[in-house]
Amino acid sequence: xxxxxxxxxxxxxFLLLLVAQVTIAQTWRSALYPEDWKPxxxxxxxxxxxxxxxxxxxSGLVALPNISKHIIDITKPPYEAxxxxxxxxxxxxxxxxxxxxxxxxxxxxxxxxxxMVSVPIDKKFAIRISTNNIVLRGAGSDKSFIKNVTxxxxxxxxISFEPNGGEWIKPxxxxxxxxxxxxxPTQQLSVTNAASFKKGDVVVVMTDCTDEFIQEHxxxxxWSSKIRGVRFCRSITGVNSKNNTIEIDVPTRYFLKxxxxxxxxxxxxxxxxxxxxxxxIGNVQNEKSELWIDDNAFNTAxxxxxxxxxxxxxxxxxxxxxxxKQVATYRPKENNDDYHTLSNCFLxxxxxxxxxxxxxxxxxxxxxxxxxxxxxxLEGNDCLLKDCYAEDGRHNYDFKEMSxxxxxxxxxKSKKPRYATDFHMWLSMANLIDGFVSDGDYLDASFxxxxxxxxxxxxxxxxxxxWNTKGLSPHKFKYLIxxxxxxxxxVIGTSGTTYQVNTKPxxxxxxxxxxxxYEDQTFDTSPEDFVEGEGRGETLMPQSLYLDQLSKRKxxxxxx
Numbered sequence: 326x327x328x329x330x331x332x333x334x335x336x337x338x339f340l341l342l343l344v345a346q347v348t349i350a351q352t353w354r355s356a357l358y359p360e361d362w363k364p365x366x367x368x369x370x371x372x373x374x375x376x377x378x379x380x381x382x383x384s385g386l387v388a389l390p391n392i393s394k395h396i397i398d399i400t401k402p403p404y405e406a407x408x409x410x411x412x413x414x415x416x417x418x419x420x421x422x423x424x425x426x427x428x429x430x431x432x433x434x435x436x437x438x439x440x441m442v443s444v445p446i447d448k449k450f451a452i453r454i455s456t457n458n459i460v461l462r463g464a465g466s467d468k469s470f471i472k473n474v475t476x477x478x479x480x481x482x483x484i485s486f487e488p489n490g491g492e493w494i495k496p497x498x499x500x501x502x503x504x505x506x507x508x509x510p511t512q513q514l515s516v517t518n519a520a521s522f523k524k525g526d527v528v529v530v531m532t533d534c535t536d537e538f539i540q541e542h543x544x545x546x547x548w549s550s551k552i553r554g555v556r557f558c559r560s561i562t563g564v565n566s567k568n569n570t571i572e573i574d575v576p577t578r579y580f581l582k583x584x585x586x587x588x589x590x591x592x593x594x595x596x597x598x599x600x601x602x603x604x605x606i607g608n609v610q611n612e613k614s615e616l617w618i619d620d621n622a623f624n625t626a627x628x629x630x631x632x633x634x635x636x637x638x639x640x641x642x643x644x645x646x647x648x649x650k651q652v653a654t655y656r657p658k659e660n661n662d663d664y665h666t667l668s669n670c671f672l673x674x675x676x677x678x679x680x681x682x683x684x685x686x687x688x689x690x691x692x693x694x695x696x697x698x699x700x701x702x703l704e705g706n707d708c709l710l711k712d713c714y715a716e717d718g719r720h721n722y723d724f725k726e727m728s729x730x731x732x733x734x735x736x737x738k739s740k741k742p743r744y745a746t747d748f749h750m751w752l753s754m755a756n757l758i759d760g761f762v763s764d765g766d767y768l769d770a771s772f773x774x775x776x777x778x779x780x781x782x783x784x785x786x787x788x789x790x791x792w793n794t795k796g797l798s799p800h801k802f803k804y805l806i807x808x809x810x811x812x813x814x815x816v817i818g819t820s821g822t823t824y825q826v827n828t829k830p831x832x833x834x835x836x837x838x839x840x841x842x843y844e845d846q847t848f849d850t851s852p853e854d855f856v857e858g859e860g861r862g863e864t865l866m867p868q869s870l871y872l873d874q875l876s877k878r879k880x881x882x883x884x885x
Contacts, residue, residue, distance in 0.1 A: 352866045355817045355857050362877075364510065364576070372813050372855055374790055375510060377757040378874040379575045380733035381709030382648055382680040385875050386882065389600075389648050389680060392460055395431035397421050399440070408438025410472055410657075415442040415451050422452070422459055430458025435604055437468035442483065444475040450485040451475070457597045463604025466653040466685070471604060474659075476611040477632040478667060482640045483606065488596040491643035493529050493556055493675040493728070496590035500531075503587040504569060510576035512562075516589055519569045522561055527645075529592050530557040530577065532585035534727075542752065542784060542811065547846055549779035552751055555579050556728040558592070558645070558677045558706050575707055578730040578755040579787070595676075596644040605653045606638050608667045610660040610690060620694035630691050633667035641705075644676040653685040664690040668697040670718070675728055677706035685714045692719035692743050699723045700742075703756075707731035716740040720747055721766060724786065729753035735871050738762040745769035745800065745807075748786035750776065752811060755788045759871045763805060763823070764797040771809040772831060772848050781846070784811035791816045792870040793862045796823030814854035817870075818862035828854040 354360065357374050367373040382389055399406040399414070404421050406414040418433065418440070425431030442451040451473055454461075461484070463469025473483045501522075504515040514530065522528070532538070532554040539548045555578075563572035571589070581587040613629035616622035622630035638654065641647060654665035670686040673679050681701070692698030698719030701710060704726050710733070715721035721739040723746070724732065730753060739746050739761070747769035748756075758768060770789055773782035787810050796805035796819065804825040808814045816826050832849035858865055867873040 352864045353858060353861065354866050357815070357817070357855070358870065372815075374815065374870070375578065375731070375755045375757075375788060376576060376874055376878070377731065377733050377790075377871050378878040379707045380731060380757075380871070381707070382678055383646050384575065384678060384707065385709070386879065389650060389682065392432050395425065395428070396434050397425055397431050398434050398436065400436055400438075406440060408436060408440060410439030410441050410470070413441050413443055413474070418442065418452055422454060425459060426456040430456070430598070432460045432462050435461070435463045435469040435471070437464045439470040439472055441472050441474055443473065444478055444481050444483065449480070450482045452484045454484075454486045454599055455488050455596070457599065459599050461601040461604070463602070465603050466605045466651050469604040470655055471606045472657045473606070473608045473638070476609055476667065478608075478636040479632055480635045482636065483608070483638045484601065485640045485642065486596055486599050486644050486647060487640070487642040488594060488644070490593035491595050493558060493592060493643065494531070494553065495592065497593060498591055500588040500590035503581060503583055503589065506583055506587070507577055507581040510578065512573050512576050514571050514573065514589065516569055516571060519564050519566050519571055522564050522571050522589075522591070524561055524563060526561045526591050527595060528559055528561060528573075528589050530559060530573070530581065530587070530589050531555065532581055532587045535585045538585050543847065543849060544781070544783045547778070547781040547783050548751075551779055552727075554585060554727055555581065555754075556675070557730070558675070575731065597646045599644065600648040600650065601639065601652055602648070602650040603652075605655040607655040607657045607665050608638065609657050610662060610664050611667055617691060623691070623693050623695045623697060630693050630697070633691050633697070635669070635696050636667055637669045637672045638666050639670070640672045640674065641676045641679055642674050645678045647676070648680045648682065649684055650680075650682045651684065654687050656688070662690075664688050667691060669699045669702065671700065672702045672704070673708050674704040677708065679705065679708040681708070681710045681713055683712045687716040687718075689718050698743065703732050704729050705732070709733050709735065710737055711735040713737045714740075715742070717742065719743045720745065720749070722746040724748045724753040724756055726751045726753060730755050733757045733759060733871050734761055735869065736760045738764065739766040741765035748789065749773070750782035750785060752784055753786045753789070756786065757790045757792065757871060758794065759792045759869055761791070761794045762797065763794065765800055767800040767802050767804060768794065768806045770814055771807045772850050774846050774848070783848075784850075787811040787814065789814055790870065793818040793820070793865050793868055795819070795862060796821040799823045808854045809850040810854055811850070813852070816854060816856045816859075818858040818865035819860060820862035824860045824862070826856055826859050828856055
């Protein structure tokens with residue numbers, strides 16, 4: 326005779342099966358992302374989601390490397406760098422980097438300990454990596470520490486990854502105009518003459534911020550040609566000289582018009598295969614006491630805010646296929662207050678295919694205006710931040726300029742910034758925030774009237790997607806996402822205790838009593854952004870747009 330326990334087990338099994346079936350029945354998909362989705366899918370209103378699967382190291386198709394050769398222990402001869410944090414070892418570190426560069430690269434290894442560096446008064450950086458295949462590696466973010474002791478560091482960088490040349494707006498040869506306008510994402514461009522290009526060339530596809538472009542974006546008198554236009558860095562994968570077309574490795578992200586001087590040109594060598602991993606970095610506190618809570622003190626000479634303005638701990642500039650992994654900030658023991666950095670932590674500017682994995686950046690001393698106190702700033706193409714954390718910055722994550730497109734924040738978390746994780750200025754386009762967790766933050770993709778005349782922030786983004794966003798606790802605003810983008814923006818799936826979305830268009834004009842920074846402006850953010858699944862993100866399928874798109878592209882890549 327079967328026991329009561331046996332029958333209970335059977336009943337429990339069927340109950341679990343029933344719950345599973347109900348859960349499956351409750352899942353939902355976005356109308357813009359059906360199961361058979363392919364790049365190019367649009368709805369009847371012309372709305373579509375970009376293919377964001379190209380973000381990260383080698384466009385997401387290659388895992389981050391684990392280099393085990395050519396290891397240089399910085400504490401051993403001939404460098405013998407002190408790891409007690411008491412002696413400045415900037416020169417030893419730079420010499421090891423330069424020596425490794427002459428041999429084609431290497432890993433500069435920092436055993437457990439603290440390493441003091443400084444920024445010379447006649448330089449813009451403490452340490453610079455300017456050649457390929459250089460990796461800075463510690464024994465762990467809880468074991469190896471780089472401490473910058475320079476506190477008068479205005480517009481300077483502690484560790485800069487930047488080649489000699491490679492600027493995105495400096496053609497190596499004469500630029501070639503596009504032969505026709507581009508309206509939707511494409512990997513084929515018609516040019517007036519394809520003869521000067523070959524497979525493998527690294528190029529920039531660019532337009533200017535013309536009067537017509539400005540008028541079209543309702544920013545007359547607020548934007549000017551001082552603002553750099555749309556910029557896509559790409560590699561050429563094919564050339565048809567007969568038809569005067571070129572193929573590029575990643576789709577375009579916004580329209581390109583001959584009217585706006587749409588053109589393609591080759592650029593100098595980008596920095597490649599460099600990384601920084603398994604260590605922490607911090608800055609000794611600036612001891613000046615005045616004006617730290619003054620947003621405009623960065624312009625007052627002699628103050629602490631002036632001395633730390635626009636500085637960064639780590640920067641990637643003109644780089645591609647590089648990485649930052651398991652890097653954190655820390656509070657040097659000299660700091661009386663709980664500060665990790667003087668102003669900004671991390672910047673990617675005019676770089677692409679950078680992966681930032683499992684990093685933790687926190688606690689700026691100065692969070693004033695003018696570009697201070699940002700933890701992660703993205704001004705590049707198709708970069709990936711995954712499993713990263715930010716806390717207590719002015720803006721914990723930030724997108725700036727028309728060069729900021731195709732980037733993905735995947736499974737990142739933000740805690741208690743002063744202001745929002747935001748799209749800051751000048752129409753960053755087609756970025757993805759996927760699986761983001763907000764704890765006392767909110768995501769801002771709205772119209773911003775700030776900045777000096779001719780350089781106003783205005784419409785900050787377009788065609789950006791917020792996918793499966795979770796709010797653990799509110800910012801001072803009671804909603805999780807403010808999405809009032811230029812033309813279409815997309816909010817798909819929110820959840821948590823703070824899940825509300827604000828998409829109501831704003832239009833009209835503003836006057837601020839003669840303040841030169843906020844003169845009368847007209848604005849219009851209609852149409853209202855696309856919203857699905859407010860409060861239902863936990864049952865959204867797939868849970869990650871980025872991972873699903875990447876799996877589809879990898880499958881197609883294998884078939885080819």
